[in-house]
Amino acid sequence: MNAPCQLTHQDFKSDVKPIWCPGCGDFAVLSSVTKALADLGKPREEIAFISGIGCSSRIPAYTQVYGFHGVHGRALAIAAGVKLARPDLTVLAAGGDGDGLSIGGNHFLHACRRNVDMTYIIMDNEVYGMTKGQASPTTQPDWTKSKLTPEGTGISAVEPVRLALAAGANFIARGFSGNPNEVARLIYEGIQHPGFSFIQVLSPCVTYRPEEREWKNLVHPAEGNPSQVMAEAMHRLAGDDGFSTGVLFAGNRAPFKPPSRNVATVTDLERKFAS
């Protein structure tokens, strides 16, 4: 990669100590993000990194770019505002499965269909960690370890990549925090791909979901080249086991850009009111 700016991934890390538990998958995701940013070769100030609320949403503070740690569920709305107002910036958003798919579910749906040129990473651990272990939208219905739903949620889990595809995301990938180099590559490719790019990163919660340590034995590379055709991708993802990693869909829809021309002054507009 032609990097005009010689920053290393360390240069993109801040000196703020993460609040994450030892062994949390999010440490590796942080490294993947900073590696992808170093590979991108842009100066720090041209990148905006937006998040919501939750363990993983703390991530912008651990990087050295412009960041916004917003309220629960609204990272994508803030990110869209940044990109639409300042198309020159590279915009990333990140957060957890509860933040992005439960309280922020409506924004996820519309971010996929709006197709603003930005990259969204869901660090998926199938649990609300910061509130001490409740079921999230990606938790399986029979998980009984939460005091809030001791008999399990009884409702089916969301498959984020399928939802993203159905809603119209232009780039869809899945990675595993145990393979940080692959995740870094997926993030880099997502940033380079025009339109809304969605990357699900399986990132185990060792505190509330210790069984997720087993994910390292379950993940496997997705077969074949990424689909570029919606119907083909739907067929593939319908039979997906949730552990295939790689680029799953790369569409060619043009990014959303609202019209803007500079052809009038505010004084010109006032003629309408005069009589």
Place this chain on the structure above:
Amino acid sequence: MVGKSVSVALTGSGGAGAMTSGQILLDAASKAGYFGLMTRSMGPQIRGGEAAALLRISATPVSSLDDHYDLLVAYDWGNVNRFAAELPLAKTSLVLSDPEHGAVPDAIALFGARSAELAMKTLAAEVPGGRVNMIGLGAAAVLIGLPLEAVLSVLQDQLGRKGEEVLASATACLKAGAEAATKLPEVARLPPSKADGSVRWNISGNEAAGHGALKAGIKFVAAYPITPGTEVLEYLAPTLEKTGGVLVQAEDELASINMIIGGSFSGVPSLTATSGPGLALMTESIGLAICSETPITIVDVMRGGPSTGIPTKSEQSDLNIACYGMHGDAPHIVVAPNTIVDCMFSTQWAVYLAEALQTAAIVLSDQAMGQARNVVAKPADAPYVAKRRVAAPNAEGYKRYALTPDGISPMAIPGNPGTNYVADGLEHNERGTPSSQASDHHSQLDKRARKLEMFDYGDHWADIEGDGEIAVVTFGASTGPVQEALERIRAKGGKAKMISLRLLMPAQTKNMAAALNGVKKLLVVEQTHSEQFNKYLRAHFDLPPAVKVLSRPGPLPIRPNQIESIIADWK
């Protein structure tokens, strides 16, 4: 019967054309050199509901409806019971209706006004493509003494592009109505206009708010439709596009408020507009803007509440949520425009304040101003534009939330090298790093309060008129009737002072104490059920011992004579 002004109500079922004819009458009055005001009363239906165009035309500027209507033209009586209370008539008033639709209903007859019949439907049927509302419009214009040429000229402007046939049909109906009106009883007539060739503006409150935003330099708007705020956004959509800005339609109000927070964080002055239910959804994120010190402006066009309430009709009952809706201690700006055209200045000023103080500003407009049109003298330009204190490139030891003496810290804008930081709604230290330490919380709370308290808001905090031991304190759309009532009292030799608060938050304690100096009796005028404004005043200011409150909910507008009689009877 020549009065100072003439008031006309045009009513009918939705689709009968009451609004169109009212709009043309107002435009024609403007063309003939008059000032005017037109408010709307509508039911919730898109088609087939009830609609009333409520006008007041005058040779001098008007910002309030009168006590009653001089002329009521009813195109039909569909659903009139639903809004008869909004159509007060005097004994001298004239009710003009179509015999086709039967006798004057009791709800209108009880006012005891005179009545006359005009076969509008029959007359319209004689003209190919003829419409009842144009017959009524012609009759109304003649009855109040508005030159027909002015109406014809507006028809030409507005219908010309729809083709010869449409224009010819409307013109024929207008003339038929005008001809028929010569045989009708007289009603109050307009005084001669004082047309001096000076430029008049014909503008709605929602257009004015949108235009004020543009004048202040707003370049990014996220929009979610809601009655009666939508027209602010619809005004901004094409105008922003033409002036190099961007408007995006969001998926809900949670998105629109956060999109503008994002837009503003990136350095672009940003705004949204909404109404009560939308403001309720936005409150969490308004707190985020306050805590992260990201400037944003929200125009709230109030309607009847709570819940879905009365979406199409006015009330001032969002005062509490606008001032106190946020959780935590969240100092912010609340600005209430007090006339239709002041929606422009107040929005422009609110944007300026939000940007200068790096906080959230709420503009508290309402349906009575937002969806009403006013013909006014061209408003003066105000100097207020969005201007932030920003960080210099590579500022040494940059701290986003530095504890400065005036509480305002330089904001680094993405793109600025060497000053990257993370904006946060978590309590934070000066650098912006999350902190739950008591000392950081205390010092940041102090700073966010200090910047609003120390700022010089100048004279715009209130509009004060007159003097005397009796004062009326009010805000927003209730100001018009107060102003008129006090003018009448002064014309009779009385003395009274008006204080109309524009800057509701932060409350201007010292200024208010000075304004109330020497006042012995205070009348509070507001359009809420629970006396929200009275409670606001009592929470923030020392009031004189004698206080009366005229507080009534929407949708009935407060009328000048109600205020006048309270003051006249106050011994």
